[in-house]
Amino acid sequence: MYDLNYYGTEALVAEGEESAGLPDFCHKCGRCCRSATTYAPYKELKEMAERGEKEAIEFLSIFQPYESIEAARMVVPEQVEQVLKEAETSDDLDVSEMTFYHCRYVTPEGLCGIYEKRPRCCQEAPAHGWSVMPPECGFEGWQFQQREKQKRWIRDLKTSAYILAQMSPDGVTHPLRPETTLQDLREMVEAKIKPWKRFGADYW
């Protein structure tokens, strides 16, 4: 599943993590190229592209919508089921607004027809451990590792936020950055945690 920019994938990669240059665990089955979905509904996606939002333009330059969820199910049944199941428990996904897409450039053998020129969203997929990839995707193990790393990072951030909360009455500034109060710092740390809440960060 592609996140698109209002949950920008850059924001969803932990600091210090590489978002590009992924190890090549891909089996080249082509299923992810035939089963993309986004959190933004298709109509919203087109509006984002019209406003010049780069990730939406990039996405729509390669992906075409299936006519219906049933049409997508005929091609990639297991991935459609998986995403619909995810949608049942997600506050961010509305099945009635959901569209599945297939890429114009995937070959009948499941290979990328524009590999050297494929856009950034393809080079970086799966962007993080919670991207919904088809069952038995070669990145399953890598995604598991990413989820565990991300949880450790969030726990460290929570510890920092807690310590800052204990030592930051109003107006106290950072010793090395006098323009920044400790309260500001705490808010910055909490902002880093926020995008992960939809994956369960409150309970990590």
Ligand code: SF4
């Ligand atoms: S589903 Fe996974 S293994 Fe298949 S093409 Fe996509 S990334 Fe590669």
Ligand code: SF4
């Ligand atoms: S451009 Fe290539 S890698 Fe990207 S979705 Fe299309 S076929 Fe897959």
